């Protein structure tokens with residue numbers, strides 16, 4: 467019995483380790499997407515080059531995280547510093563993939579969770595660098611999550627009698643999308659009324675269309691609550707650090723929506739039932 471438990475524990479540890487390795491490789495590819503998609507460049511065609519000296523990066527210098535450490539964060543050819551974003555994205559993707567492998571197990575759900583994590587991470591870092599959330603990612607992302615919720619049904623609030631599981635799942639996904647995008651859109655309208663200025667682009671709303679559909683309404687509520695709380699905390703901290711008095715400043719809100727979505731994906735249900743226990 468004990469031997470079997472140890473065997474199982476080793477198994478799932480190896481499984482998570484495999485997830486981390488896969489995540490590091492996917493993270494390396496996400497770095498290409500993060501750099502090229504906002505610039506309108508192809509993500510497959512040319513080999514990666516140093517943005518400073520243009521030297522093509524050799525495969526042995528392109529190993530996720532490790533190459534950055536070996537090279538001391540500098541280009542081998544010209545010694546120009548490499549952005550810390552590269553190892554950060556690779557390590558984050560590795561960590562989130564490991565969590566997904568450990569928590570979800572080898573199912574179809576896992577494949578979609580990994581794709582969702584990858585898309586959200588790409589959006590977080592593109593928004594951080596460019597203050598934009600490209601339609602080239604949010605639109606296909608929305609289609610992907612609708613397909614996911616049809617193929618891997620998940621029923622939360624909506625469970626209409628007499629409808630097949632996939633239909634209930636799809637209706638639940640659309641409810642989550644409407645809630646996520648609608649809440650953000652209303653916040654936008656309210657902010658415009660209040661301040662007479664545009665608070666954020668529609669990219670955030672489209673991002674929430676995708677996140678809301680994938681997470682469903684209850685977990686989307688958790689994601690948005692976290693995004694607003696973390697966003698407000700960071701906003702106030704930045705305001706104090708810069709000595710600004712005016713709340714009107716540009717914060718890439720997609721970062722906070724993405725962080726909220728990642729937490730809600732894995733811990734949304736647990737956080738909700740913990741919260742609801744105080745009322746029922």
Ligand SMILES: [Zn+2]
Pocket residue numbers: 516517518519520521541542543544545546
């Ligand atoms: Zn260089």
